[in-house]
Amino acid sequence: MSSMLKLNPADATRYDAVSLGEVLLRIDPGDVPTAKAKTARIWQGGGETNVTMGLSYTFGLRAAVVTALVDDGIGRNIENQLREAGIDTSQIIWFNNSGKGKYSTDAKGTLHNGINFTWAGKGVLPSVTEYYRAHTPIREIGPGDVDWDQLFGAAGTRWFSTGGIYTLLSPKTADLALEGMRKAGEHGVGRSFDLNYRSKVEPDKERARQINRSIVPHVDFLVGNHDDFSDALGYETKAIAKDASFEEWLDVYTEMLRQVAGDYGNVKYIGTQLRVAHSADRIDWGAVLFDVAADRIHQAALRENIEIADRTGGGDSFAAGVIAALLNGVGASDAVQWGAAHGILVQETPGDTTMVTQSDVEKEVSRALKGGGVSALR
Numbered sequence: 001m002s003s004m005l006k007l008n009p010a011d012a013t014r015y016d017a018v019s020l021g022e023v024l025l026r027i028d029p030g031d032v033p034t035a036k037a038k039t040a041r042i043w044q045g046g047g048e049t050n051v052t053m054g055l056s057y058t059f060g061l062r063a064a065v066v067t068a069l070v071d072d073g074i075g076r077n078i079e080n081q082l083r084e085a086g087i088d089t090s091q092i093i094w095f096n097n098s099g100k101g102k103y104s105t106d107a108k109g110t111l112h113n114g115i116n117f118t119w120a121g122k123g124v125l126p127s128v129t130e131y132y133r134a135h136t137p138i139r140e141i142g143p144g145d146v147d148w149d150q151l152f153g154a155a156g157t158r159w160f161s162t163g164g165i166y167t168l169l170s171p172k173t174a175d176l177a178l179e180g181m182r183k184a185g186e187h188g189v190g191r192s193f194d195l196n197y198r199s200k201v202e203p204d205k206e207r208a209r210q211i212n213r214s215i216v217p218h219v220d221f222l223v224g225n226h227d228d229f230s231d232a233l234g235y236e237t238k239a240i241a242k243d244a245s246f247e248e249w250l251d252v253y254t255e256m257l258r259q260v261a262g263d264y265g266n267v268k269y270i271g272t273q274l275r276v277a278h279s280a281d282r283i284d285w286g287a288v289l290f291d292v293a294a295d296r297i298h299q300a301a302l303r304e305n306i307e308i309a310d311r312t313g314g315g316d317s318f319a320a321g322v323i324a325a326l327l328n329g330v331g332a333s334d335a336v337q338w339g340a341a342h343g344i345l346v347q348e349t350p351g352d353t354t355m356v357t358q359s360d361v362e363k364e365v366s367r368a369l370k371g372g373g374v375s376a377l378r
Contacts, residue, residue, distance in 0.1 A: 005220060005268060005326060007190050013156030015088070016061035016327055020146075020180050021048025021166040022138045022173075023067050023078050024114040024131070026312075026352060034117045034130065044081045045352025047165040047196050050313045053353040054320030054342060057085040058361065061327060064088035066146055066180075068137040070095045070105060074113040085353070093145065095137045103137075111137050120310045120350070121280030127311055131200060133169070142172030148183035159323060160184040163194035163223075164232050167211050168202035174211045181218035190326065194319055195224035195232040209234045221269045221326070222260070223319045226253060228272075235260060246302065249274075250288065254297050261292045268292055269332065273318040273343050275311070282307050285344045287318055289336035298333045300340030301368035308347040317354055318343035321361065337365045 010016065023046040029037030045053075049065050056063040065087055069075035071094045079089050097107040105111035114133035121127035151157060160180060167174045184191050193215060202208050212232045216222060226249075229235040237256045240248055257270050269289060276284040287300040321342030325335035341364040342354070349355040 005190050006188075007327065008156060008158045008188050010158065013158050014062065015064050015155065015157045017052060017055045017063045017159040017161065017323065018066060018091070018151060018157050019048045019052040019063070020066045020160070020162040020177060021046045022114060022133065022136060022169060023049050023065070023069070023082070024116045024133060025074050025078055027115060027117045028350065029117070029119055031122065032119075033125070034119050034128065041350070042077065043351035043353065044078045045313060047194065047316055048161060048163045049082070050316035050353050051161050051192075051194075051320045051323065052087060053082075053085050054317050054346070055324055055327075056087045058320070058342060058354045058356055059324035059328075059358050060086075061324060062088070064091045066091045066151075068093040068095060068103075068141045070111055070113050070137055071097065072113065074115070078113065091146075091151065093137070093141055105137070109135075111135050111140070113137070118312060120312070123279050123281065126280050129200075129312075136169070138166075139170040139173060141176060143175050143179045146176065146180065148180055149187075152184055152187035152189050157184070157187070157189050159190040159192070159327060161192040161194075161319070161323065164196040164208065164212060164228070165198055165201055167215065168198070168208055174214075178215055178218070181215055185218055190221070191219050192221040192223065192319060192323060193219040194315070195222070195228035196315070197228050197231040199231075205231050208232050216264050217266055219264070219267055221271065221323065222264075222267050223271050223315070225272045225274070225315070226256075229256060229260065233260070246274075246286065250297070250299070253288070254290070257290045257297075258295075261290070269322070269326075271318070271322055271336065271339065273315050273340065275314065277311075278305065280311075281309070283311070283347075285314075285340065285347075287336055287340035287343065289322060289332050289339070291332040294332075296332075298336045300336045301365075303340075303344055303368055306344060308344075310350045311347050313352040313354075314343045314347045316352075317346040320354070324358075337369070341365045341368065
């Protein structure tokens with residue numbers, strides 16, 4: 001028996017996927033640490049919207065984001081980057097700078113678009129991200145601000161995703177995420193949630209756990225690594241040696257997944273990526289997907305000692321690959337391969353979001369399963 005989801009048909013819907021989350025403008029100093037940088041590149045990204053980027057750009061699915069931005073040059077830069085990836089930006093809530101109306105602020109930055117400075121790191125120097133997100137407009141959007149019945153019902157949507165970074169930004173964001181999950185369930189929309197715990201967003205783990213425990217009962221596909229399940233939900237796994245084999249880790253992790261599935265009978269799939277960092281730019285990369293109904297763990301090809309350019313967004317892109325597969329009717333054994341391949345490929349390019357095609361993903365799945373090398377394309 002498989003946990004294959006019954007999803008709304010593509011020909012009866014406007015969107016294949018909609019995500020709810022915060023989007024930040026990323027300032028990337030390249031190969032120079034932020035403290036010494038004189039120049040930088042500009043990207044955009046967010047733990048939730050990175051998923052939608054992959055679904056739209058890489059997998060060619062019809063996607064939209066629900067977020068809020070201040071209507072200024074930074075906000076429009078973010079919007080333009082989303083549009084370049086094929087994402088529908090009509091669901092963005094814009095805050096004007098006139099101080100008039102419900103969605104407004106002043107021109108002094110009392111509310112401002114979020115920014116982060118992220119240096120990718122090098123060798124033994126780790127990646128470092130510094131956030132400026134304390135007064136972003138998305139924190140002010142709450143229940144009643146999004147017409148879910150129109151978005152999920154009248155317009156029609158097949159999949160809805162959000163995550164644990166967004167839910168911890170403010171009480172309103174937690175409440176809106178829960179409202180969205182419930183409404184998605186009413187309209188037969190597939191739902192995913194990435195636990196994605198960040199101590200810089202919410203250092204109080206117990207608050208994070210309380211919020212996540214209210215949302216997970218409405219989730220079909222749950223994403224989280226070993227630490228996320230502990231930090232964000234309170235599950236503990238047996239201690240194993242640091243030099244334990246992958247098989248030993250997988251046995252312990254699987255035992256914990258079965259406990260999660262037993263506590264939350266609604267969850268159909270649980271997935272995670274496994275990243276072991278040898279340095280800032282060299283990792284081992286694997287992934288697993290637990291099909292709950294079949295009580296079966298599907299494991300992606302393990303990639304060892306892989307050089308990367310930028311680790312940011314790898315987990316989000318793993319989720320995007322799995323969701324894309326499920327939306328295309330692909331089974332769990334192949335879905336985890338799509339997720340792992342997309343996740344590693346996104347880490348091979350700079351920035352938070354995808355720069356590869358579905359063809360690239362399929363070729364990487366084939367290469368990894370065969371254990372082959374990489375040839376130049378001429």
